[in-house]
Amino acid sequence: MTKNVAGLELPVERDCPFSPPAAYELLRGQAPISNVRLTSGGEAWWVSGHEEARAVLADGRFSSDKRKNGFPLFTLDAATLQQLRSQPPLMLGMDGPEHSAARRSVIGEFTVKRLAALRPRIQDIVDHFIDDMLAADQRPVDLVQALSLPVPSLVICELLGVPYTDHDFFQSRTTMMVRRTSLEDRQRAFAELRAYIDDLITRKESESGDDLFGRQIARQRQEGALDHAGLVSLAFLLLTAGHETTANMISLGVVGLLSHPEQLALVKADPGRTPMAVEELLRYFTIADGVTSRLATEDVEIGGVSIKAGEGVIVSMLSANWDPAAFKDPAELDVERGARHHVAFGFGPHQCLGQNLARMELQIVFDTLFRRIPTLRLAAPAEGLPFKSDAVIYGVHELPVTW
Amino acid sequence: MRIKADTGACVGSGQCVLTEPAVFDQDDDGLVALLTDHPDDQSAAQARHAVTLCPSRALSILQE
Numbered sequence A: 001m002t003k004n005v006a007g008l009e010l011p012v013e014r015d016c017p018f019s020p021p022a023a024y025e026l027l028r029g030q031a032p033i034s035n036v037r038l039t040s041g042g043e044a045w046w047v048s049g050h051e052e053a054r055a056v057l058a059d060g061r062f063s064s065d066k067r068k069n070g071f072p073l074f075t076l077d078a079a080t081l082q083q084l085r086s087q088p089p090l091m092l093g094m095d096g097p098e099h100s101a102a103r104r105s106v107i108g109e110f111t112v113k114r115l116a117a118l119r120p121r122i123q124d125i126v127d128h129f130i131d132d133m134l135a136a137d138q139r140p141v142d143l144v145q146a147l148s149l150p151v152p153s154l155v156i157c158e159l160l161g162v163p164y165t166d167h168d169f170f171q172s173r174t175t176m177m178v179r180r181t182s183l184e185d186r187q188r189a190f191a192e193l194r195a196y197i198d199d200l201i202t203r204k205e206s207e208s209g210d211d212l213f214g215r216q217i218a219r220q221r222q223e224g225a226l227d228h229a230g231l232v233s234l235a236f237l238l239l240t241a242g243h244e245t246t247a248n249m250i251s252l253g254v255v256g257l258l259s260h261p262e263q264l265a266l267v268k269a270d271p272g273r274t275p276m277a278v279e280e281l282l283r284y285f286t287i288a289d290g291v292t293s294r295l296a297t298e299d300v301e302i303g304g305v306s307i308k309a310g311e312g313v314i315v316s317m318l319s320a321n322w323d324p325a326a327f328k329d330p331a332e333l334d335v336e337r338g339a340r341h342h343v344a345f346g347f348g349p350h351q352c353l354g355q356n357l358a359r360m361e362l363q364i365v366f367d368t369l370f371r372r373i374p375t376l377r378l379a380a381p382a383e384g385l386p387f388k389s390d391a392v393i394y395g396v397h398e399l400p401v402t403w
Numbered sequence B: 001m002r003i004k005a006d007t008g009a010c011v012g013s014g015q016c017v018l019t020e021p022a023v024f025d026q027d028d029d030g031l032v033a034l035l036t037d038h039p040d041d042q043s044a045a046q047a048r049h050a051v052t053l054c055p056s057r058a059l060s061i062l063q064e
Helices: A022-030 A050-057 A078-085 A096-104 A112-116 A119-135 A143-148 A150-160 A164-177 A183-205 A212-223 A228-258 A261-269 A271-285 A317-321 A355-372 B015-019 B041-053
Strands: A033-038 A043-047 A292-296 A300-302 A305-307 A312-315 A400-402 B002-005 B024-026 B032-034 B059-063
Touching: A022 A033, A022 A317, A043 A050, A050 A292, A050 A300, A050 A312, A050 A317, A078 A183, A112 A355, A112 B015, A112 B024, A119 A143, A119 A150, A119 A355, A143 A150, A143 A228, A150 A164, A150 A212, A150 A228, A150 A355, A164 A183, A164 A228, A183 A212, A183 A228, A212 A228, A228 A261, A228 A271, A228 A355, A261 A271, A261 A355, A271 A355, B002 B032, B015 B024, B015 B041, B041 B059
Parallel strands: A043 A312
Antiparallel strands: A033 A043, A292 A312, A300 A305, B002 B059, B024 B032
């Protein structure tokens, strides 16, 4: 490999809560694809540019299978990888026809039309938790616990047929799993959640429920054989990805809008701007940076760089979403810029399955929250909030708000 | 303008439907279904935008 930057090790934590690490700018300024050293050991290609990020993620010559030798350990460590190797792969880690078959078995559940039918129920859920917030005796209220976590958790529970009464259990395990610290805790959380979901799927196999898993089980039986391990993997992915990410985006979106009053005023003046504001907030924070790592299975020429078979590639969605070639003045939060081409949900065949559910939840939450509590404000300075700089999925641990 | 949708490449992300529902739909399995392959002048710009947003490059413009 050609060394563009010597001595820089990744991952690095965000030093400012509202912008990518300075190292990202440095790397992108030198080349859209560079070579970096990883803290976990070894080297990898680091993809900074928006165009190059989309090119890599849409290219079938790159594998997503984390179990393969040489896969770059960026947000993963060797021990977690060992655990992944002992389990059937999640959809995120599949390639080609295997991935296509797994994805196609569920995409019908996530069509724009199917999701639109959920809108009234999601609105009820959001109103319910805001009612509770307004009825609380004490202020400030922690928005994470009052709204950000409960809304997507209840929505995904109802969609999947997971009892919401178990929310403390699965929320705490998921939060633990995506932290970069305390390996033992993470492994225990992973094992406990996996066991819980295994039991849940076993129960569902003996019932006939009208929820996503009830339908998956019925369909698999009709087609011949029940794939219990595959269902457990799918449930694990949908439950964890379905609440933690959206919860973090709700919190950060509120912080972003409250910290940019002129942008919030635009949204309040015309809720027609909310969908665009959601896209801009997704771009601005890009909470799942670095989860899109790949392994070249063939020699590939991209962005003037020749990547050899067996070399690891890390696509930084955060860097791509702050590439001035794709987004003018990327450090400006501009709800009117038209940011739909961001890659916060990834790109290529693995692009987030639940993205349109997330969009809808975020739109409904922001519209309803600022309409019903127009004087909402942060009860602590934004810069001092406990940001999740140590987590794979960015967010805030707590968000004290008042009105 | 004429567009083409490749259901073999489609991954059901729904980006096209979200962008121009007058041209793009999804079938019950989540795969792209064209409502028309000749978007009218009103839909042309958004249809073009949808082509650039498709994550699996399943959409193409055959003729401007």
